[in-house]
Amino acid sequence: MEWLLDLSERYRAQLRSGPFFQSLAQVQRPSDLKWVHQLIHQSREFTSALCLRYSLCKDRNYQGIFAEHAVQEADHPDLLLGWMEKYGFLDGSEPQPASPATVNSLAFCWRSAVRDTCDVQVIGLNLLSEGVALDFYTAVIPVLERLDILSGNYWKVHREVDNVHLTMGLDRCGDVRPESSTGRYYQQVLWHSASLYNAMLSSWVNQPAKTLAVLPAEMLGVPLPAKRKSSPTDPQILT
Numbered sequence: 638m639e640w641l642l643d644l645s646e647r648y649r650a651q652l653r654s655g656p657f658f659q660s661l662a663q664v665q666r667p668s669d670l671k672w673v674h675q676l677i678h679q680s681r682e683f684t685s686a687l688c689l690r691y692s693l694c695k696d697r698n699y700q701g702i703f704a705e706h707a708v709q710e711a712d713h714p715d716l717l718l719g720w721m722e723k724y725g726f727l728d729g730s731e732p733q734p735a736s737p738a739t740v741n742s743l744a745f746c747w748r749s750a751v752r753d754t755c756d757v758q759v760i761g762l763n764l765l766s767e768g769v770a771l772d773f774y775t776a777v778i779p780v781l782e783r784l785d786i787l788s789g790n791y792w793k794v795h796r797e798v799d800n801v802h803l804t805m806g807l808d809r810c811g812d813v814r815p816e817s818s819t820g821r822y823y824q825q826v827l828w829h830s831a832s833l834y835n836a837m838l839s840s841w842v843n844q845p846a847k848t849l850a851v852l853p854a855e856m857l858g859v860p861l862p863a864k865r866k867s868s869p870t871d872p873q874i875l876t
């Protein structure tokens with residue numbers, strides 16, 4: 638579903654132009670990376686959500702890939718904690734508590750793992766989340782390299798696998814058209830998830846997040862049928 642990849646990439650591009658990514662050029666020392674204390678919560682709980690979705694999944698179409706994904710992420714929080722210890726981010730203490738914006742983003746992931754159908758989980762937890770992760774690690778790794786604190790497997794492994802994780806399961810969702818009710822719901826999930834990541838990443842550098850523009854599939858050159866009368870159950874952002 639090329640249209641979904643395109644739409645996800647456009648939301649990711651909006652995030653990449655936001656305050657978190659812009660702030661990276663100004664980083665001068667490891668103590669400027671205070672957001673690492675939020676990253677560990679994201680790493681722990683996103684991994685938990687992936688393990689949860691695998692353990693709850695009864696659909697054989699998705700169970701195998703959900704297991705594979707969960708296993709590949711399972712040791713990431715531990716790797717990150719080791720790196721934080723090594724470079725003095727912890728000093729023998731626990732990470733700082735998760736911020737409200739970090740919790741909001743993670744709550745979306747947990748809820749998706751518990752409540753969403755498998756195809757919707759693929760849109761939110763793979764296509765969008767792993768796409769944002771790919772952008773995040775692609776931008777952060779050169780900064781760590783510049784500060785001479787890039788070591789261990791945590792960062793390296795993301796550079797290698799996020800690109801694979803972001804399309805994992807998309808082939809199992811069938812050929813969903815953007816104008817179908819399922820396609821419209823996928824669009825809403827992309828916007829909602831991207832908005833939460835945008836708010837979370839902006840908060841990590843103490844900046845307000847701009848509301849993400851809704852990008853209906855019409856903007857990708859996909860013609861949609863003539864507008865029908867809206868119903869109260871339609872997603873507000875897409876009607």
Ligand SMILES: [Fe+2]
Nearest residue numbers: 767798799802
């Ligand atoms: Fe991943």
